[in-house]
Amino acid sequence: MKVIIRSTIGTRLISRVPRRGFFAALLVFFVFAPLQIGNAEALLETVTIADNPASVSIDVTEKVPSKVIRVDRREVLIALKNIRAKGGLVVKGSPGGLVKGVAVENLQGKVAAIVVTGNRDFQKIIPSWGSSGRNLVVDFQEKQPEEAVPPAVPDRADREKSRPDRSRQTSDTGRASSLQERKTESPVPEKAGPAPVKERARGDKNREREETPEPAPVKRETSIHAGDISDLLPTVAVADCPSTEMGAAVAFMEKGLWKEAFDGLTGYIASPSPACLEQASFMRAHAFLMLALDGRANLVKAASFFNELLVDFPRSDLLPFAFASLGKIHWALKNPALAQGYFTIVRDRFPGYPGRPEVFYHLGRIYQDKGYTDKSLEYFEKVYRDFPENRYTVDAGLGLGKALYKKRRYIDSLNILSRLVQENPEKVYDSPELLLAIGNANFKLGRSVPARKNLMRVCNLFPGVDAKDMVLSRIGDTYAVEERLDKAMRIYRFVRDEFPGSEGFLASSMGLARYLDNREEQQKIYNMIKQDFPDHRLASVAMMRLAEIYDKSGEYEKCINEIENLLATHPRGLRYEAVQLMKKAYESLFDGQLKSDNYPDILQRYEAEQVMIDRIESRRIFLQVGLAYLSAGLHDQAFNQLIKAYKQYKRNQRPAGLLFGLGVAMDESGRDDDALKILQGYARRFPDGPRVPEARVRMGGVFREMGAYGKAADQFNLAYQAETDDLEKGKILAEKAGVYEQEGQWARASKTLDLAAKKIAAASGTHYPLLSSIYRDLGRSYIEQDIYVKGAEAFTMALKFSGNGNRGDIEFALGDAYQKANVLQKAKKAFENVAASDDSVWARLAKERLATLDLAEKVKNS
Numbered sequence: 001m002k003v004i005i006r007s008t009i010g011t012r013l014i015s016r017v018p019r020r021g022f023f024a025a026l027l028v029f030f031v032f033a034p035l036q037i038g039n040a041e042a043l044l045e046t047v048t049i050a051d052n053p054a055s056v057s058i059d060v061t062e063k064v065p066s067k068v069i070r071v072d073r074r075e076v077l078i079a080l081k082n083i084r085a086k087g088g089l090v091v092k093g094s095p096g097g098l099v100k101g102v103a104v105e106n107l108q109g110k111v112a113a114i115v116v117t118g119n120r121d122f123q124k125i126i127p128s129w130g131s132s133g134r135n136l137v138v139d140f141q142e143k144q145p146e147e148a149v150p151p152a153v154p155d156r157a158d159r160e161k162s163r164p165d166r167s168r169q170t171s172d173t174g175r176a177s178s179l180q181e182r183k184t185e186s187p188v189p190e191k192a193g194p195a196p197v198k199e200r201a202r203g204d205k206n207r208e209r210e211e212t213p214e215p216a217p218v219k220r221e222t223s224i225h226a227g228d229i230s231d232l233l234p235t236v237a238v239a240d241c242p243s244t245e246m247g248a249a250v251a252f253m254e255k256g257l258w259k260e261a262f263d264g265l266t267g268y269i270a271s272p273s274p275a276c277l278e279q280a281s282f283m284r285a286h287a288f289l290m291l292a293l294d295g296r297a298n299l300v301k302a303a304s305f306f307n308e309l310l311v312d313f314p315r316s317d318l319l320p321f322a323f324a325s326l327g328k329i330h331w332a333l334k335n336p337a338l339a340q341g342y343f344t345i346v347r348d349r350f351p352g353y354p355g356r357p358e359v360f361y362h363l364g365r366i367y368q369d370k371g372y373t374d375k376s377l378e379y380f381e382k383v384y385r386d387f388p389e390n391r392y393t394v395d396a397g398l399g400l401g402k403a404l405y406k407k408r409r410y411i412d413s414l415n416i417l418s419r420l421v422q423e424n425p426e427k428v429y430d431s432p433e434l435l436l437a438i439g440n441a442n443f444k445l446g447r448s449v450p451a452r453k454n455l456m457r458v459c460n461l462f463p464g465v466d467a468k469d470m471v472l473s474r475i476g477d478t479y480a481v482e483e484r485l486d487k488a489m490r491i492y493r494f495v496r497d498e499f500p501g502s503e504g505f506l507a508s509s510m511g512l513a514r515y516l517d518n519r520e521e522q523q524k525i526y527n528m529i530k531q532d533f534p535d536h537r538l539a540s541v542a543m544m545r546l547a548e549i550y551d552k553s554g555e556y557e558k559c560i561n562e563i564e565n566l567l568a569t570h571p572r573g574l575r576y577e578a579v580q581l582m583k584k585a586y587e588s589l590f591d592g593q594l595k596s597d598n599y600p601d602i603l604q605r606y607e608a609e610q611v612m613i614d615r616i617e618s619r620r621i622f623l624q625v626g627l628a629y630l631s632a633g634l635h636d637q638a639f640n641q642l643i644k645a646y647k648q649y650k651r652n653q654r655p656a657g658l659l660f661g662l663g664v665a666m667d668e669s670g671r672d673d674d675a676l677k678i679l680q681g682y683a684r685r686f687p688d689g690p691r692v693p694e695a696r697v698r699m700g701g702v703f704r705e706m707g708a709y710g711k712a713a714d715q716f717n718l719a720y721q722a723e724t725d726d727l728e729k730g731k732i733l734a735e736k737a738g739v740y741e742q743e744g745q746w747a748r749a750s751k752t753l754d755l756a757a758k759k760i761a762a763a764s765g766t767h768y769p770l771l772s773s774i775y776r777d778l779g780r781s782y783i784e785q786d787i788y789v790k791g792a793e794a795f796t797m798a799l800k801f802s803g804n805g806n807r808g809d810i811e812f813a814l815g816d817a818y819q820k821a822n823v824l825q826k827a828k829k830a831f832e833n834v835a836a837s838d839d840s841v842w843a844r845l846a847k848e849r850l851a852t853l854d855l856a857e858k859v860k861n862s
Contacts, residue, residue, distance in 0.1 A: 044085040044112045047102055049093030054140040056102060056116055057412065063133035066124060074100075074118040076125055077760050078138060086114045092385070098122075098142055116140070131408070138412075161761040227357035227383075228389025229328065232286050232321045235354070241276035243268070249283055260296075262287040281309055282318045289325055293332060303329045320350035324359055331362055340366045355520050357383045361392040364399050377403035384416070392426050395707025398434055405441050432462040436471070448478040469495050476511055486517050506538050513545065523549060541571035547581055556589035564612070584614045590624035601629035619648035627661050635668035656686045659696060672702045693723040697735060711738045727767060730760035734774055737781075746784045753778040757797075772801035776810055779817065788821035808834050809843030815849065828853050 042064050048057040058078070065081040084106050091102045100119045101844035107113050107338045124141040131684030161465045167197030202819050218318040225231045245268040252261035265284035268274055272762075287307035292302040306329070310632065327342035342361045353359070363378030380403055383396035397420045404413035415436045419430060427553070428434055439454035457477050458465055463470065476491035492508035499515070500503050504531060521639070529542040543566040550559035563582040567575065593602050606613055606625050613621060626705040646654065666675035679695045700715035716736035723729050733756035740749035760767050795814040802810055815830030831853070834846035 015602040037726075042083040042395065044080065044083055044089065044104070045112060046087065047091045047104060048093065048412075049095050049099050049102055050412055051094050051099065052415065052418075053410060054098035054142075055139045056114070056140075056407075058114065058136040058138075060136070062136055063801050063804065066129075066136055068127045068138055070122070070125060071115075073121045076116045076118075076122060076138070078114040078116065078127075078136075080112045080114075080136075082110050082843065083112050084110060084371040098140055106459050113543050118142075129526075130849070135409075137222060137411075137711075155249070162233060201433045211587050217781060217851040221388035223388040223390065225354040225388075227387060227392055228323055228355045229289075229324050229358065230391075231354040232282060232318065235318070236283060236319075241279050243274075243276050245271075245274075245277045246276050246280060246283075249280070249287075253283070253287060258287045258290045262291065268273060268503070278316055278318070281312065282316070282321060284797055286321070286325065287308055289329065291744050293328070299329050299333055306346065320346050320353035324353070324355055327359070327362060331366075337368050338371060340525060355391040357387045357392045357396070361399070364396065364403075364441070368399065370402065373403050373406050388565050394420055394427055398427075399439065399574060401441070402433075402438050404788065405437060405444070410444045414438065414445065414582060417441065426807065428457070429461065432465045435461070435464075439471075439475070443474060443478065446481070448481045466803045467503065467846075468505060469499035469502040471504075473504040473507040473511065476508060480511060480515065491829070504535060508537060510541065510545075519553070529555070534569065539568055542569070543576060544581070547578070547585075550586070551581060551603045554588075556585045557593075577661035583618045583621070586613065586616065587620045587624070590621065590628075594624055594627060597631070599631040603632060610637040617648075623655070623658050623661075624646070625664070627657065628663050629666055635665050639669050639671070656682065656691070657688050659685070660689075660691050662696065665697060667698050669703065672705070675699075676702055693728060693732065695720040696722065697732060700735060700739070704742065709739050711744050725763070726759045727763035729763075730756045730758075730763065730774070731770075733759060734777070741777075741781065747779045750778060750781040750785065752780060766805060768801040772798045772803075776813070779813060783813075783817060786820075788817050789823075792817035792821060792823070792826075806839055808837045808839035808846075811837075812846055812849075815846065819849070819853070824857075 025584050043061045044058065045061065046057075046059045047093070048059075049055075050057065059170070060080070060083060064083045067079045069542060070078070071076045081831065083105050088717075089104060091104065095101050096119070098118055098120055099607045100117045101339045102117075103115045105113045105115075111678070118140065120142050122140050122142065124139075126139040126141070126796070127136060128139075129136055152758075167361045192573055224234060233250055233253055236246070245264060249265050249268070252258075252264065262284055265287065267281050268283065269277060269280050274280060285302070287296070288305055289302045292298040299757065303326060307324045307328050309316070310319070312426065316322075323342045323346045327339045327346070330339040341364065343363050344811075346353055346356070346359045347363070360379045360383045364376045364383070366376075367373075367379065368376035377400060380396045380400035383390070384390050384400050387393070394836045397416055401417040401420070401602065403417065404410075407501055417434060420434060435454045439451045442448075442451035442454065450474055453479070455471050459475075472491060472495050476488045476495070479485070479488035481490065488511055492512040495502075495504045495508040509525050509529060512523045516522050526546045526549075528541040529536070532541050533539055543562055546557045547562040550556070550562060563578045563585070564580050588600050598833060602625060606628070613625075623647035624640050626638045629635075629638035629641060638661065642658060642665055645658055646662055649655075649658065661677055663675050663679035663682060665670075672789070676699060679699050682689070682690050683695050683699075689695075696715045696719035699710045700719065703709070703712035703715060713736060716732055716739065720729055720736070724733060733752050737749045737752040737756065740746070740752060753774055757771060757778065759776065760771055775794050775798035779791045779798060782791035782794055783790070792814055795810055795817055799810045799814060801808060811830050811834045815827045815834065818827035818830060820823070828850065831846040833848045835843050835850060837843055
């Protein structure tokens with residue numbers, strides 16, 4: 001079906017869709033239009049219908065917004081925004097199955113509308129964009145029968161009936177007979193699994209969805225031309241060249257008697273004044289080429305014949321046959337560049353040449369070998385779809401199927417290849433390529449049953465197939481997909497035993513290791529691949545699997561080291577996955593070390609591998625390293641790490657530890673204003689957090705340093721209310737007392753310090769140094785109020801809790817308090833104790849006070 005789109009807004013398309021559904025669909029589409037991806041330059045290039053499974057494939061130059069709306073049970077609207085269908089667009093494919101037809105229209109607002117109609121009701125409609133973003137595939141499903149049977153390879157009798165009569169009939173028949181004898185062979189001995197030919201079909205839970213789609217037959221036009229250089233014969237035969245010798249030569253060539261034809265034409269050309277010299281020369285070169293191609297010998301001499309023709313007959317109508325033949329010769333000589341040059345001449349200069357299918361096919365092969373999949377697909381598709389039936393139709397179809405497979409268009413590939421089997425059942429016996437391609441395409445689509453059946457046929461029909469180890473390994477994969485692990489693992493082990501060192505050996509090793517329960521055996525296999533095949537693409541996968549094992553078992557340092565080796569030896573392989581796993585391992589490692597307060601190890605590893613760790617860009621790692629620096633008292637370094645983590649978290653997702661730690665780092669590094677903001681934010685977001693009291697104490701300290709004593713006292717009050725531990729409550733009261741001291745409110749300071757001492761004394765454990773310090777401050781506060789006796793009592797308590805260390809300052813303060821209270825004997829005793837101490841400063845001062853007391857006593861007694 002070929003439908004050419006209209007270049008202006010028409011009524012034909014819109015009239016086919018109910019107005020209410022159509023405009024409702026477009027309204028929804030325009031609502032979502034702001035979420036556009038492409039731009040106004042996008043083009044809709046091709047629309048292709050496929051069947052079994054039914055789908056419509058839409059190729060665009062770039063991804064654009066799309067909506068797929070069911071308008072009716074058998075009608076679907078596909079709307080694309082910011083795009084236009086190119087002029088002269090033709091809908092390709094094979095309508096007539098589930099999909100009845102497709103119409104395309106350009107509408108206002110830069111919208112391309114595609115209406116799909118069905119022969120039967122659409123049960124499911126599944127749109128999906130390809131990974132490139134340039135192909136939208138809409139799959140259509142109807143209710144499927146309970147069981148569908150894939151196209152079977154015919155038996156020998158059917159094959160003989162369907163085989164066309166060819167000159168190689170005898171050799172093909174003999175080969176088919178030998179293949180029939182092999183049909184009962186199993187690709188894997190009994191120890192490695194059941195005989196593949198006897199593969200059971202019952203009991204597969206996924207059988208219905210996995211069966212190979214039944215393709216619709218293609219009716220191709222017939223032509224008198226074969227589509228290759230052999231069309232020289234009918235071209236010469238209908239030419240005006242009556243000659244007995246020429247007639248005999250044509251007869252020989254039609255029977256494949258190339259030597260007889262060559263000898264006869266050589267004699268004719270050597271005769272005096274031959275009437276058909278031009279035609280005879282071309283036919284003789286052709287006969288010699290066929291002899292050369294048959295034995296792959298004398299190809300260079302064959303090329304010389306055609307080069308002479310180009311010189312002798314530069315204006316001949318038969319020139320395209322010479323250029324095409326030279327292309328074939330250089331292809332056979334493995335000179336693809338020269339071959340491409342000659343084929344390109346034919347393509348560009350001789351549009352009417354009947355052998356163009358052969359030329360396009362070989363150009364497709366050349367681009368395929370170069371790795372230019374898009375170009376090869378283009379040429380194969382021309383031969384397969386655009387020309388009448390020709391000798392290269394099937395080969396081009398196979399090339400097209402393989403190119404589609406390489407482009408990951410597995411459904412399209414499978415449609416082409418399955419159709420080839422249906423229309424040319426004998427082709428499965430020519431080479432393993434067709435069955436291999438069908439099996440692999442099925443596997444990629446998750447259809448393990450038909451994948452396995454076709455791959456087993458390859459092993460049965462072509463026991464000497466290249467890369468048999470990979471075929472068997474994939475058969476094992478099909479069992480693994482179905483979770484029939486015993487069979488899968490037996491095949492993997494068989495491949496490892498029978499094909500050591502091969503691709504299949506490596507693939508089976510990876511498959512086997514994946515499903516082993518024994519961790520040591522897994523590691524042994526992965527280490528073997530890593531060490532014995534270091535340059536193979538699977539070596540990086542094996543290293544990745546080892547790292548995953550280490551991560552799961554909590555061996556994070558081993559995991560990190562393995563990934564570092566992977567990135568060093570395979571910088572392009574699995575890089576994203578490896579970095580993500582390394583990130584996870586570092587986070588888990590640092591988490592454990594932080595919980596055990598092992599921050600030195602965190603800092604040691606970070607300092608050693610800072611460049612690598614920073615490249616990971618993990619906000620959790622920045623947080624963990626920042627907290628480790630904070631624990632080490634390195635506040636500037638802690639701030640640098642924590643601020644990076646802070647910027648990477650969204651506002652409402654920043655964890656409590658990050659906000660508190662950053663606030664502390666800012667406070668300790670002199671960033672007071674910023675510290676207040678962060679700590680206030682932490683207290684608001686986590687009012688019941690365990691470190692809220694400490695945060696408020698720090699805020700109180702900042703306000704005190706700023707001279708905002710009221711705000712400072714408020715924060716200490718809030719901290720005291722939030723704290724539940726008596727010891728911490730006592731410390732908070734001591735900080736609050738400091739605010740009163742700075743304000744000169746000594747009475748309030750004394751009262752607060754007295755309460756602080758009681759709270760600390762009530763706490764579990766002994767806290768003598770802290771009590772000593774608080775009582776000393778309490779004594780000083782009393783002295784400031786001229787309450788000397790209470791001051792002396794406080795200093796006495798401070799002395800009591802001071803221990804046996806150097807306490808000259810406290811005893812001197814005690815003596816001073818007694819002296820001011822006029823309790824001179826106690827003052828004298830305190831000063832004498834200080835004077836006898838090792839503290840030279842306080843001892844000297846105490847001696848001076850003692851001299852003053854002695855003088856005062858002498859004056860009093862005189």
